Amino acid sequence: MNRRMVMSLLLVAALVMTTVLAGCGNKDSDKVKVRIGEVTRSLFYAPQYVAIEKGYFEEEGLDVELTTTPGGDKTMTALLSNAIDVALVGSETSIYVYQQGTDDPIINFAQLTQTDGTFLVAREAVETFDWNALKGSVFLGQRKGGMPQMAGEFALKKLGIDPQADLELIQNVDFANIPAAFASGTGDYVQLFEPTASIFEKEGKGHVVASFGAESGHLPYTVFMAKQSYINKNEKTVQAFTNAIHKAQLWVESNTAEAITDVVLPYFENVDRDILISSIDRYQKQGSFSVDPVIDEAEWNNLIDVITSAGELEKRTEHSELVNTTFAEKSIEAVK
Incomplete structure (x- = not known):
């Protein structure tokens, strides 16, 4: 195979590769x-x-x-x-x-x-939880007007608990800092999403005792x-x-x-x-x-x-x- 033929084949291969790559690029850009x-x-x-x-x-x-x-x-x-x-x-x-x-x-x-995606987490584990145990407790809640807090309050009212009168409700903690606040000793109960709730259980910082999602409906x-x-x-x-x-x-x-x-x-x-x-x-x-x-x-x-x-x-x-x-x-x- 002479040098001119080799160069021609290399040129054809390069052109083919360029076309293939261009096709791939076009395919991605179509998304x-x-x-x-x-x-x-x-x-x-x-x-x-x-x-x-x-x-x-x-x-x-x-x-x-x-x-x-x-x-x-x-x-x-x-x-x-x-x-x-x-x-x-x-x-x-x-x-x-x-x-x-x-x-x-x-x-x-x-x-x-x-x-609702939150769970009620208590400091101590209980075999059979009664929602009335919340009465008189310090509850570390979510942001006022946010869905977790509103759905949580809705569930509590259905269960005969007035969130404003029956609990000491704390709502001045930023969403991202709520788990740390509970871990440091704030509140008797807290409303947490997963996987934080399970992490707290594993670390012994709290125990899931009930689900707000199960109570608030679809x-x-x-x-x-x-x-x-x-x-x-x-x-x-x-x-x-x-x-x-x-x-x-x-x-x-x-x-x-x-x-x-x-x-x-x-x-x-x-x-x-x-x-x-x-x-x-x-x-x-x-x-x-x-x-x-x-x-x-x-x-x-x-x-x-x-x-x-x-x-x-x-x-x-x-x-x-x-x-x-x-x-x-x-x-x-x-x-x-």
Whole structure:
């Protein structure tokens, strides 16, 4: 083989390689980027992490970027300022924005969790817990107007306990500092999410004695939402997003806590695997993970009752005003 032929073959090979690489680049660029802001990093959101790790978003042609935006106020600010495209946060935040007046409302389009995600943690373990034991105690609660606190108060009222009169209620501790405050001796009881509750049990700092999720009923506790203007301009993207979430929901529903833990482990590298399994098992047993993305009217009405009971609702906001179930319903038909 002469030198000219060798050079020709090398040139052809280079051109082929360039074409292949260009094709790969085009394939990646074809994916639509969606920026998600999650209100906190929590095992409560396991199906979202499953959707990412199992490649369901990629299958739907999406390239998602996940950012943790601690707190409902920060998450909603990020959404309103277009720093993110989709927010994963409590539906109450969309209602608060709507009540303030807006020509571009925040629309709830896919539900991820359907119960409160907090557990009642006591300093001492008890075999049989009686909610009346809370009366006269010091209770380290959550932020006023936030979903954990409102759902917790709603559950207590159903159980015949007046949170304002029967408890010494502490609500001046920032969300991120609540576990540390309890660990340092503040309060007799505290309301905690997983995996913090299980970590406290393992370390002997507290004991889970009851579930607020089991008492407050089904409601759109954590939901994917976006501006109406974004949805109007990106209907195919929102549908693809919802399809990916529903794929993850079906996978989570049909798998064990151990299997789910192995998928979401990269998001909780500093937490022991047995703690993650225990936490996910608790959420599965009380049915916290939504089995489909539909935000139905009964759940929405329960949410309105919770917010009204907390005195945070200026006027009733109907399901039809801030919920779009079209994408969720189509995902059920598309994903089997």
